[in-house]
Amino acid sequence: DVKVTQSSRYLVKRTGEKVFLECVQDMDHENMFWYRQDPGLGLRLIYFSYDVKMKEKGDIPEGYSVSREKKERFSLILESASTNQTSMYLCASSPVRQPQHFGDGTRLSIL
Amino acid sequence: QKEVEQNSGPLSVPEGAIASLNCTYSDRGSQSFFWYRQYSGKSPELIMSIYSNGDKEDGRFTAQLNKASQYVSLLIRDSQPSDSATYLCAVNPNQAGTALIFGKGTTLSVSS
Numbered sequence: 001d002v003k004v005t006q007s008s009r010y011l012v013k014r015t016g017e018k019v020f021l022e023c024v025q026d027m028d029h030e031n032m033f034w035y036r037q038d039p040g041l042g043l044r045l046i047y048f049s050y051d052v053k054m055k056e057k058g059d060i061p062e063g064y065s066v067s068r069e070k071k072e073r074f075s076l077i078l079e080s081a082s083t084n085q086t087s088m089y090l091c092a093s094s095p096v097r098q099p100q101h102f103g104d105g106t107r108l109s110i111l
Numbered sequence: 112q113k114e115v116e117q118n119s120g121p122l123s124v125p126e127g128a129i130a131s132l133n134c135t136y137s138d139r140g141s142q143s144f145f146w147y148r149q150y151s152g153k154s155p156e157l158i159m160s161i162y163s164n165g166d167k168e169d170g171r172f173t174a175q176l177n178k179a180s181q182y183v184s185l186l187i188r189d190s191q192p193s194d195s196a197t198y199l200c201a202v203n204p205n206q207a208g209t210a211l212i213f214g215k216g217t218t219l220s221v222s223s
Binding site: 031033040041042043045048058090097099100101102103104105 | 156214
């Protein structure tokens with residue numbers, strides 16, 4: 001079974017903090033993704049990566065950056081957290097042109 | 112802008128009925144299509160994949176694809192209360208190095 005592991009299920013941070021969300025997959029997938037999900041807005045793609053050290057902006061990259069130094073790990077960074085970044089964050093991975101498998105999600109609250 | 116459209120619902124059906132969920136997409140070149148189920152507070156889970164025109168059945172679930180009309184549907188037979196969830200339609204654009212495009216989902220409620 002595919003396993004996508006997100007480092008935290010719940011996280012509370014303060015405005016202005018630098019926040020790191022970690023994601024690890026164990027299936028040697030080429031592609032990895034970060035989404036946020038908010039009520040009524042659906043899944044929105046923040047960034048994705050199709051190879052180590054490669055990244056592509058998604059629909060809402062502003063205020064975020066990513067890092068992929070190893071194939072199995074994809075990190076999402078909130079450079080200076082703001083209250084409008086309170087959300088559910090979902091990481092996913094997939095082989096090339098195959099469907100994505102999601103982690104359990106991180107519910108992030110910015111106070 | 113490539114789009115995937117779904118009726119947000121809620122779609123309410125009685126237990127034992129057939130639930131029909133629909134999805135349309137804008138990118139005519141799309142080649143693969145997926146349905147995810149998401150329970151409240153949980154992450155999306157892949158339940159069906161379909162790649163060619165016609166029907167694909169898996170247990171109580173049937174995915175239907177019509178590329179000429181650019182729509183995908185999911186039928187759930189003998190609906191159970193445990194099927195109550197949000198169902199997300201996802202489309203793989205015919206373009207290398209791109210991510211799936213997700214619809215916003217249809218919420219299904221099955222009453223006992």
